Amino acid sequence: MKKIITLVAVCIAVLACKQEKPLEDGNYRINGTVTGLENGEVYLINYPDVDTVIVKNGKFTIENNIKEKVQALYMAKSPNLQQMKREEVASLLIEPKIMDLDLNYQDFSKSKLTGSISQDDQYRLDKIRIEIADNYKEEQNYFDSVREKYSEAAKAGASEEELEAIKYEDNDARGKLEPMWEKQKEATLQFIKDNPKSYVSLQSLRYQISDLKYNEAKAILEQLNPAYLKTELGKGIINDIEKLRIGIPGAKAANFETVDINGDSLKLDDFKGKYVLIDFWASWCVPCRKGNPHLISLYNKYHPKGLEILGVSDDDRAHDKWKKAVEKDGIGIWHHVLRGLEYKKGTYERINMDKDISDSYNIHTLPTKILVGPDGIIVGRYGGGGEDDAAMDAKLAELFETN
Template identity: 45%
Template sequence: MKYTLIALPFIALQFGARAQEKLPFTLSGDIKGLSSRYIYLTYAESADEYRTDSVLLQNGRFTFKGNLVQPVEARLYMDKKAAMYGEGDMASFFMEAAAMKLTSATGRLKDAKLTGSKAQLDQDLLNAERAPVMKKLKPLSDAYGKMNLEYIAAMKAKKPEAELETYKTKLDKLKDQMEPYYDQMEKTDKAFITKHPNSYVSAQLLRFRVSAMPLQEGEAFYARMSPAMQQSADGLEIKKELDGLRSGSPGSPAHEFTKTDINGKTLSLADFKGKYVMLDFWASWCGPCRKGNPHLKELYSKYNAKGFEIIGISDDDSKPEAWKKAVEQDGIGIWRHVLRGLDWSKREKNLPNPEDVSDYYGIHSLPTKILIDPNGVIIGRYGGGGEDDEAMNRKLAEIFAKGV
């Protein structure tokens, strides 16, 4: 299972800078059985307006009014704190500039159905296509969620390391069991995007799928979108993702960086010219990354004397001690290690973060490996948005069979 770095419970859409006309919408609701209390609606209203409205429920009924540039995914909830973490009773749906109605006969927002939105009809169709896989995935997902809460509680209680490792092992096993269903879900989503290239639902799907696709596949999906959809909020973000992925894909020059390594020494990618270099983007908390370290050690032992180097680039900027501990535990201190340079305070404010190496290589999931030739040109990408480890093995065998 890959660990996606951009996944969040709810992400506001980013709109293009081009001025667009706002049109009015009305969202009325009838949620049977709810007592009088405030209910909240959150959505992206425009390029620089992320809006949360509230109204008072009266006998389960409410009305929201506002303006939209284009269809957007919204969230309706009553518990602010739970909603912040994607928990509790809530409804997610696609709103658009129209008169819409949300109804539920059970008193639960999760059971509510929206009418009056064409974009939501597409989402309903996608949900129906996903349903068979979701039915099989849900028991595993629920078990994982429950165990993860137990693991977090154990960490807070400062339980012995052996007990924490037991939780990690069980969580990793559940992830492995879920992986085939995630693969099926990916195929379902791609089929939907292919059938509906100009749906806002497809654009949002592609926005969050494209960073894990090979560059050519993502470009092909993008090319099938209409010019208008390419200029939509998600269309612009898809292009941004593709541009980042292109910079970290074969044929592009490798971004040169200078960092302080795990031992306090200066490391510059430029100093490795003349050698084949594998950039290993990983993290101490990434189970698949750690599982892959024995194989990386084998490759390093096999090819290092022939001119092969590895540079580990960790996503542990906020927890450097965990990074150092993982390097020691896994015995991978035989090659150089640096932190990626992520500054969350800048990321949260959408400010430039020029020290973040991952951004220059289009890294959005872990593990991802970038292979660079002696001239500083990328010749392989493995993991997120690239090929698999078997392709990596073949590439290295081909290179060093030539007696380089």
């Protein structure tokens, strides 16, 4: 259970003063005015820490240390961030200065922070993304209705089959929103290029990396604010960009040794001398499941000529669902293993990361397929930063139908 620390509302008296108390070096201060709550509590979340903020006469003040030049925090209606709706949380980018927050208790997302340059930049990017989203209101409403349908069905104890059917509806709803998301990604990338020194550009780049090639990502990185690159976020982004060099055509395929779905030992080297298509998928991934009939046709066509398929599933915490999906989809005709994702018991702290097959191929979206040649060198990547399935089909035809 998270420890909740009560912040003393030291500024109630200060606000009554004509001259505000000077800010100490290395600190930030937020003077808050709350609409919709006269007296009560709100929560400041700097994950995993949660502080209780006392609201008195519709006002509060937070003063605390800030470790970096910019820090992302959340103001929320409850201490559990993971269970909150959009209107119950406000995302803030704070800086070591005095800032003002107009907090809307009825809809936290409509709150307004002033005095932070980084937050101003975030509002500019938000405006661009919202203008794009405004053209897809019908699609968003449909998407929201399907998600609500799934939530209600789950609460009512619907069967796995019923929930799976709704997941397919969800996938269709997502498909209708793909054009919106694609335009938002393009607009965000342009914002990054136009505002390379902004902290928001650094923060936004993290979610763009998977769609970039290494040289493009590296060129953008070199334009960013050097001071921000020294932060934990910056170091993480540098590391993520370097990972773009693995799991791509021309790179050596990472070897691994694990246990297959039948409990037998399996390693990538077992396939040396053959072409092997590594299919990264999951039982809960609808696009993966929908693509299995096509994979079966490819396997039946090219396996007699030497193609092997190895399924690597992201179902380490759902072995039964993994095995049921393999059986239901009829894909037990090829090899299957789990990715090797492990957490320290009772936490979300990852362990044994060197055994995670997906990490060793820089897998960040499902489905993604990696085609490895007989010499252990990757010859194709499809989905997840690579080419599409049409390109995969063409490559397999080139390899097996011209020989």
